[in-house]
Amino acid sequence: MKSIRLLAASKYVIGYNCLADCGTDHAKLPIYCVENNFVKKAYASDNKIGPLENAIKSIKAANLEGKVFPVLAEGLGYLISEIDVVSILGMGGRLIVSILEEANLIDVKRLILIANSENSILRDFLEKNNWKIDVEELIKEKGKYYQLMVLAKGSMKLSAIEKEFGPLIIKDKSEAFIEMIDKFIKKLTKAKQHAKSADVIIEIDERLKILKEVIS
Ligand SMILES: C[S@@+](CC[C@H](N)C(=O)[O-])C[C@H]1O[C@@H](n2cnc3c(N)ncnc32)[C@H](O)[C@@H]1O
Known part of the structure; x- marks a missing residue:
């Protein structure tokens, strides 16, 4: 298989x-x-x-x-x-x-x-x-x-x-997990550069904070 x-x-x-x-x-x-x-x-x-x-x-x-x-x-x-x-x-x-x-x-x-x-x-x-x-x-x-x-x-x-x-996936912090979260962070950072409203920027920043915390 x-x-x-x-x-x-x-x-x-x-x-x-x-x-x-x-x-x-x-x-x-x-x-x-x-x-x-x-x-x-x-x-x-x-x-x-x-x-x-x-x-x-x-x-x-x-x-x-x-x-x-x-x-x-x-x-x-x-x-x-x-x-x-x-x-x-x-x-x-x-x-x-x-x-x-x-x-x-x-x-x-x-x-x-x-x-x-x-x-x-x-x-x-x-x-x-x-x-x-x-x-x-x-x-x-x-x-x-x-x-x-x-x-x-x-x-x-x-x-x-x-x-x-996943609680154990987060705890484990495997290479694949760090790689996946890094990809999310890069995508969001790019989206932030093109964001037009302040509300969207605040929302993206909140999400970025959570994502950075989860791999720290
Ligand atoms: C993408 S395939 C996944 C096949 C395999 N389990 C895998 O992970 O490689 C999803 C299968 O679930 C079946 N399926 C979807 N809904 C279902 C349901 N309510 N009950 C039983 N089978 C279902 C589909 O017909 C399809 O064959």
Whole structure:
């Protein structure tokens, strides 16, 4: 499996029993996790026929029928008690929230999430619904930055900036994180030079202050 994102996510499945990968498309993550004995069994679900057909083909090609099960389903409506770890990767934060809101997560012990956007909305929901961040990684793939988060049941209290970038990502101050924030700072500094109203300049300065603080 080539995807840095999916490889990073796969290691957090180790030690669990059965994975449900929601929005699986080609089922790369569940196939990799079962092939490498990270879990005994996995469900690979998608709500669209095309991606599910991709998943079915990949499962057949990997000879994993009977261990990786394709499911055509909206969100996580199919969860059963044997599923103890859930992954949702490569969707917007708002969509991930709507899937989690509808799901019965009573038997799920771990969530592995990577939102393409709207991380604040996602972390805000997780905080309000008794999930606690155990691990975070900032991943750079093909020039884009992705926030990987791993959650267990529990409580947490996050500030606005922690919701946006992740409490552990901020603490870690990885090379990728510093690089990402530096890019934001450069972009904003350029925007400030072209700003025409005093209000916009004040707004940009406030944001620049926060960004500089977060990497200091
Ligand atoms: C961009 S792909 C991500 C594929 C893979 N998880 C990854 O990260 O590389 C998003 C997938 O989520 C599926 N999807 C979108 N909304 C969904 C929903 N409500 N329930 C299940 N699957 C959904 C799409 O059909 C698509 O195959």
